[in-house]
Amino acid sequence: MTDQGLGPDQIDELARRAQAGDRDALETLLAAVRPRALNVCRGVLPHLPDAEDACQDALINVAAKIGSWNGRGRFTTWLHVVAMNSARSTYRRMKRQATPHDPTEHAAIERPDPRTTSVIAGTRLDLLEAMETIERDHPQFVEPLLLRDVYGLSYEEIARQVGAPLGTVKAQIHHGRKLARPLLRGGE
Structure with missing residues (x-):
């Protein structure tokens, strides 16, 4: 899988340059990996606006913590973990903010959507x-x-x-x- 036409070696190189302080490389990297991060977030949060919020958090974390990528594995593997953790954090936040369900209401039980x-x-x-x-x-x-x-x-x-x-x-x-x-x- 490529990100905006960039191969894994090119993504890794952009990440190394971004770690070294190259702001242009960071911007290019974030734009290149955004679709991948969004897909990871959608794997946890199927509602697109929620996934987009989590993706935005993931990209902010990538920009702030890019120095913690150790370079041993692919940058995209590290990105997977960052995006997954952002999606899980978004889910936790949404769960805390949810209003309690009224047990006296008898809503129809929905079957899970296979998608x-x-x-x-x-x-x-x-x-x-x-x-x-x-x-x-x-x-x-x-x-x-x-x-x-x-x-x-x-x-x-x-x-x-x-x-x-x-x-x-x-x-x-x-x-x-x-x-x-x-x-x-x-x-x-």
């Missing part, structure tokens, strides 16, 4: 709730699990991104899945 349904959960909300629960007691499992099962990154890419040995990452994903199964769709 917005997670592969490993009944809905994206099921998945986000499960990740929130797991994160409270086992935060080390959440990021590798989401990167593998939601975003489809390879085990090797995840290991580079989180800075852990490949075997550790595989074990974290395995244990994360074991913790997630009973939380998804009521343990069915």
Whole structure:
């Protein structure tokens, strides 16, 4: 996948130049990776305006924290994590701001839309709730699990991104899945 016609090596080079303080490179980089960041955010937040808010936060974080990209893996892998974390933060913020539902109302139960349904959960909300629960007691499992099962990154890419040995990452994903199964769709 290319970003605005730029290949992975060109994206990495722009990121290195941006780290070195090149403002033009940073602006070009942000414009080039915005579609990718938006796609990651839409993976968590299917409502486009919410995903766009999360994407904007992700790009602000990229600009502010580009120095924390260590250059060992692809910049786009690091971007994936930043965007995913921004989307999850947006979801948490929206959840806190939500008004309580009136239990006396009997709204029709809607079936999940297959275009917005997670592969490993009944809905994206099921998945986000499960990740929130797991994160409270086992935060080390959440990021590798989401990167593998939601975003489809390879085990090797995840290991580079989180800075852990490949075997550790595989074990974290395995244990994360074991913790997630009973939380998804009521343990069915």
